[in-house]
Amino acid sequence: AQSVSQHNHHVILSEAASLELGCNYSYGGTVNLFWYVQYPGQHLQLLLKYFSGDPLVKGIKGFEAEFIKSKFSFNLRKPSVQWSDTAEYFCAVQSSGYSSASKIIFGSGTRLSIRP
Amino acid sequence: EAGVTQSPTHLIKTRGQQVTLRCSPISGHTSVYWYQQALGLGLQFLLWYDEGEERNRGNFPPRFSGRQFPNYSSELNVNALELEDSALYLCASMGRGFLEAFFGQGTRLTVV
Numbered sequence: 001a002q003s004v005s006q007h008n009h010h011v012i013l014s015e016a017a018s019l020e021l022g023c024n025y026s027y028g029g030t031v032n033l034f035w036y037v038q039y040p041g042q043h044l045q046l047l048l049k050y051f052s053g054d055p056l057v058k059g060i061k062g063f064e065a066e067f068i069k070s071k072f073s074f075n076l077r078k079p080s081v082q083w084s085d086t087a088e089y090f091c092a093v094q095s096s097g098y099s100s101a102s103k104i105i106f107g108s109g110t111r112l113s114i115r116p
Numbered sequence: 117e118a119g120v121t122q123s124p125t126h127l128i129k130t131r132g133q134q135v136t137l138r139c140s141p142i143s144g145h146t147s148v149y150w151y152q153q154a155l156g157l158g159l160q161f162l163l164w165y166d167e168g169e170e171r172n173r174g175n176f177p178p179r180f181s182g183r184q185f186p187n188y189s190s191e192l193n194v195n196a197l198e199l200e201d202s203a204l205y206l207c208a209s210m211g212r213g214f215l216e217a218f219f220g221q222g223t224r225l226t227v228v
Contacts, residue, residue, distance in 0.1 A: 006158075025188075034217075044206070044219040051215075090159060103172045104149060104217055105207070108158035 002027040002093050006107035013081055015116045021110050022067075022075040023091030030096040033074040034104070035065055039087045047089070050074065052098070055088045061085070118143070120209050120220035137192040137223045141209030147171075148190040149210070150216060154203040161182050162205075163215045165190055197227045207212060 003026045013019060025031065035047040046058025055067040065076045074091060091107040121140045140150050150162040163172035165184035172182075175203050181196040183204055189207075204224050208217040 010155075036219075043221055044208075046216050047214065060145055103164045104173075105161055106151070106159035108156070 002105040004107035008110045010111045019078040025072045025093040032094040034092040036090045069090045083116045122220035126224045139190045139207030145209035147210040149208040151206045152203045164195045202227045
């Protein structure tokens, strides 16, 4: 069964600091990987996704993530955060291809607080 | 194009009652996922429906159930409500390409 671990529950940074949020997953097969963001009072929305190909994927708002297969990791990065990045961030994994395992499993989330 | 819509937005129920939550996916999407988001626990996978069939369910008791209708809308039913069922219930839909899940705004359920 798939599982996702996000090790940082709450991260506090100052504006312009660099960000890296950890995500590790557990699954024996090939996977699709996602990062979603939930801004205060808003829907969950997709930041970026990895399906195949270049393991470094770029998303919206200057975010990027790197898939390291050997480490089962998909860490989220941003070189310089802004106050508007204050939100909760969720990593998710899905079994590739269509099967009963193709449910999307989320991590417990990381709350990011940016000090102006 | 309308997004994923959920109803109602807020609900207060008493312990032991039953509740039905509704989800309308994006037009053309056949998959509907249900999640429970309780404080500090992230999104816990509840159920996945596709093409009218239940494809997978999470580690929740049988009093959590649901169905998907021919128009791909979905219902989540929770029987014998318990206080710990208080949470935000999120619905997401996905198209046949499985490219991205789109989320609704959720239903906030409070059990008293």
